[in-house]
Amino acid sequence: MHESGTTDGAAFLARCKAFEGREVDALVAPDPVNQAMIRHWVEAIGDTNPVYTDPEAAAASVHGEIIAPAVMLQAWTMPGLRGTARGPGDTNPQSQLLNLLDDAGFVGVVATDSEQEYARMLHLGDRITARSVIDEVSAEKRTALGVGHFITTRIDYTAADGELVGTQRWRILKFRPGTGRGTVNPPVAAEPEPEPEPPRRMPRPRPGTTLDNLFFFEGAMERRLLIQRCAACQVLRHPPQPRCDRCGAYDWDTVEACGRGTVYSFVVNHYPQVPAFDYPLPIGLIELEEGTRLVAQIVDCPIEEIAVGMAVEVTWLDDDPDLVVPAFRPAGSGS
Numbered sequence: 001m002h003e004s005g006t007t008d009g010a011a012f013l014a015r016c017k018a019f020e021g022r023e024v025d026a027l028v029a030p031d032p033v034n035q036a037m038i039r040h041w042v043e044a045i046g047d048t049n050p051v052y053t054d055p056e057a058a059a060a061s062v063h064g065e066i067i068a069p070a071v072m073l074q075a076w077t078m079p080g081l082r083g084t085a086r087g088p089g090d091t092n093p094q095s096q097l098l099n100l101l102d103d104a105g106f107v108g109v110v111a112t113d114s115e116q117e118y119a120r121m122l123h124l125g126d127r128i129t130a131r132s133v134i135d136e137v138s139a140e141k142r143t144a145l146g147v148g149h150f151i152t153t154r155i156d157y158t159a160a161d162g163e164l165v166g167t168q169r170w171r172i173l174k175f176r177p178g179t180g181r182g183t184v185n186p187p188v189a190a191e192p193e194p195e196p197e198p199p200r201r202m203p204r205p206r207p208g209t210t211l212d213n214l215f216f217f218e219g220a221m222e223r224r225l226l227i228q229r230c231a232a233c234q235v236l237r238h239p240p241q242p243r244c245d246r247c248g249a250y251d252w253d254t255v256e257a258c259g260r261g262t263v264y265s266f267v268v269n270h271y272p273q274v275p276a277f278d279y280p281l282p283i284g285l286i287e288l289e290e291g292t293r294l295v296a297q298i299v300d301c302p303i304e305e306i307a308v309g310m311a312v313e314v315t316w317l318d319d320d321p322d323l324v325v326p327a328f329r330p331a332g333s334g335s
Helices: 007-017 035-045 055-060 070-077 093-103 214-221
Strands: 023-028 108-118 129-137 147-158 164-175 226-230 252-256 260-269 281-288 293-298 311-320 323-330
Touching (some): 007 129, 070 108, 070 129, 070 164, 093 147, 214 226
Parallel strands (some): 293 323
Antiparallel strands (some): 260 311, 311 323
16 A cells, blocks of 8 residues: 655645544434344354354353343444435534545445454343444555545444443544556556557456356356256255255266246346446246256236246347356246
């Protein structure tokens, strides 16, 4: 990373650093620590520790009662999806600092890291308050994302009686888009530049492959729609997995699907939009004749004509030389 040492940069940095040590509006948890939120959290995360949900197990533990997962600390005071947006007249010091950086062109933002320390476990009924202080504004740095400033906020979490229960240090980077590595000081062309080529379509996002599903994508490269089959009980399964749900066997092989099926259900995606796709984007849950179902794009069919139960057949999307994926079109519409 590179630090800027310009006079203007120093003056601007001084304005930013004037916010260091200033307290941000406190956030009081809208609800006390409660069993319902804890249960939703651990089920979403997959944490099966009984001290979070089982009163008997919790009573027999070193804690003596139900506790909340420590990493839920921030969740109790988060404002939710409809949190108040900051504006130019906001008197909150943190909002004023962010507005100052926005006005200077540092409109990009990314969270970089978060550190938490826990003073004690939280119990049912605790009412948490988060008190934040702007801890540090860094000098201007040059990063891969762009030139910007790191802002570190220290958040102290206290119980209703003022007891400190935890501390968090939260760091973000406010940066100027388009100033990252590879975009600063581009070389000057010695000759007039040629006419710009039409913008190239972004490649389709690559699938996450494992030893269990790699066969599916290798088969697609050969225009073969493969289904995983248990070698012991012969049951077909999709998506691929290492172990058979029916008999528990780990050995498996594959069979090639005929490529025919019906639309079991579908959605039409409008947002968020990824540059690799055209929108509206119809996505179907296709039930194959073999009995398994898979999610795939529906093509060559007006959206208003897509219907549950519509007969479809596989086709292949091969715009990328190193990726082929199955899609489905109305049966009989192929050449």
